[in-house]
Amino acid sequence: MRTRLWLVVFLLLLLPGAMAQQLREQIRKYTLDNGLRVLMVPDKTAPVIHFNLMFDVGGVDEAPGLGGIAHMVEHMAFKGTPTIGSLDWPKEKAALEAIDKARADLDRAIASRASQEEIQRLTVAFNQAREEAKKLALPNAIDQLFTNNGEQGLNASTGYDRTDYRVSLPSNRLELYLRVYADVMLNAVFRSFYEEADVVLEERRQRNENDPNGALSEAFLRAAFQVHPYGRPLIGSREEIQGYRVDKAMEFWKTHYHPNRAVLVMVGDVEPERDIQMVRKYMGAIPRGPSRPADTIPAEPPQTAERRVSIEYNAQPSVLIGFRKPTYPNREAYVMDMIDSILTEGRTSRLFRRLVIQEQAALSVSASSASPGFRYANMFTISAQPRAPRTTQDLERIIYEELERLKNEPVMAQELQRVRNQTRAAYLRVLQGGPGLAQTLAFYELFFGGYQRIFEEEAIYNAITAEEIQQAARKYFTPQNRTVATLVTRGGSR
């Protein structure tokens, strides 16, 4: 049995190399004069193109007090331009300026503690100005264009480190895509701004306040990062969201969202030499912007003692444990990825087997080796939910025992091989194409010194030894390097 498995394992490592090689040869990369990098991956399965436009800007780039503005700006980039969404641009422009003025008047009155009547009067004026502007705009015009043309998966997401815009379209809509996004990058109009701020407040309630996992995660990050922006909620605090103003948001947009800070990936029915002409026509019209500002983001000081935080919540208990660690391209970051798989990937992983199957102490357990971002030193996190009557303390004890085992005993060769196989299979599945491939390539191109890096990582993982795993475990899985957040039940699930 053993021998047979080993033979198969050996074949697994050699065989799909051809596939990665083939993909590597197919990828075309272009850099426009304005610095925009364009990657194209031909895949003729169906006449569609999956687009991913990714910027190297996210939550870490926000000034204090403007938490969540990157996410707000991500929403605003769907609001259109003068030629997309306006019924009469000169009039609408004036109406939008009137909103800004009404908002400023109201803010001044509040700041100078004006009378309730005065504030009331200015609030009415502000709301009236918003209504006037709405009459001059077509709501959600970008979505309308794409919906009409059969879009799938129109969406965007903001992380601590990056922001991406995604959509898939029938392949003959390339020009539409470029016309829209080049215009957005040139001329975004932040219409319906204050309505959208209310939407974001609802999003915050939904994700961070009424979801026990969101609430726990927010408390956890705040404890773990006391200086670095990874400690701030990505969506912003309630007060910050209520304080968003158009000028500040626009300033953030104009500082960061430029072609020289972005990658556009197109996966699907593309003909690179033909299609790049059209990409140049539209995306090439956007001027290069300033480079990424010099990194002024403060480093998190070294941690010297365990940090513990708990929140009371009307939900069943759970625990979130984090250990500070370096990020890529530091080799130890790759070692921690391997440890993640050893601990929680699949039913045979150490923590799943021990906590869920053997001791029946947890409903589930999961880990992440690069949380909450990857551009700066981050955390290895483990999350688990106890099965009553077992408690989060029980889970902590067992998890620490398993981490001690990693420190004290070298990982067996076969276990290491299993993890390598899983890593490789996951990697090959990403390479299969679709929106996932577009996003992964954008990510590597933007942050890992070029998309080619994706083809080099396998060698790194394969070279990681049991000894390195043991060393990293000893170095990072220590009590003083640990943050623990616990959700304590208050009043059942009421």
Place this chain on the structure above:
Amino acid sequence: MRAFWTLFVSLLASLTLAQGGVPADWPDPFKLQFQRLQPTVIQPARVQLSNGVTVLLIEDRSLPFVTGRIYLRAGSIYEPADKVGMSGIFSSVMRTGGAGSRSADQVDETLETLAATVSVSTDNLFTSVAFNTLTENLDQVLEIWADVLIRPRFAQDRLELEKGRALEAIRRRNDQPTQVAVREFLRRMNEGHPAGLVSSAASIQSITRDDLLAFHGRFFKPNVAVMAITGDFNTQEMVAKLERALQGWQRGEVTLPTFPPPNPKPSIYFVQKETNQSVIYMGNPTVTAFAPGYSELDLASRVLGDGFNSRLFVEVRTKRGLAYATGGAQTQGFGWPGFFYGASISRVEKTAEVIELMLAQFRDLRDRPVSQEELELFRNNILNAEVFRFTSKQAVAERIARTQMLGLPADYYEQYIRQIQAATPADLQRVMQQFVSPDRFVIVVVGDQRQFDKPLSTLGNVVNVPLE
């Protein structure tokens, strides 16, 4: 000709920015015209194995993977009425309780070392058993997959484990307001039908290994199974491999019980929970999928709640900022009617306002024809997105497998497309009036009534549902 024109204009473009800040040669995006692309239809090979399994195969040599899934009519509606939740336990333990000559741990160990997957999943109607593997390990993975399918061991200790986890999941199922609302809405919309039953600690505790064996013995017969398989293989060789892997699987007769359709009782079902947002669901049952009226209801539901340009989104979110999540749809009901519904997650002090705003959107679709522009928008979306139905060969094969299991005509989608093409605003209004009655909706609200803007009783009859 066009190329010449483009070149000429682009020389000027860099100098002239037209009003609106774009080069003069950029077209108005709303006037860009594109041909509707026709999907390249993929037809699987269809083979019947000697024991009666229907197999749909599509070769795809571009990647060194093989993926397969076999469907059986062993959905949750067929579990015993006093053992609600059994099908979920069944599918977990079928996969994790050992199979053939392998113990539970041996199955896991072998699959994970090969970085392959075998999975079992159950929905209302079907249980399916799937695998994914690198081509090189196909034989070994097929063997395990067939063992899981035909010879699951349902080890007692793994049954106890999964029951314990299910009990913990029940303990946690009131933690998230949205989960509470969805469960309550499905329960009320499917009242009187097995799909509306909700598991309890008692129903989970009553499940025995014999129950699982009986469920398996009753529904898992090759002559009623349909399999979809795609990837890196030669069709003839694959058929031979499947014959070998599935030999010894005995034919048998499967009789499926029938159920009367759900009979929901219109009301406002309110669940008190301490939260600063209310989760609101509302709707009523309509027609089964692809029955007369379905295509028009589908279009009407998109006008109501599909995406950024739907009425719920524009009215509740874009114009008023009352929700982040809002939308609606006509669901696909197979065997019993689907339903036409809308939902919002909105701040608690606007609960009644949002309910009324949502109801007004449904009513408007009955009272007035939609505009031609709205209809075209969603019609175009359906027609132009047809190419995405063929981006994955496995998805194509699985869709055809389910189509066959459901007894839909092979050209059901072409018929649907024809109806979508022919629909008029009057047609949408007609089906709305015929099938959607806001006055008789089931409305589920999960929220904190102490903070509501108005008592729910001002909106209709309220049934208080305790959190259990």
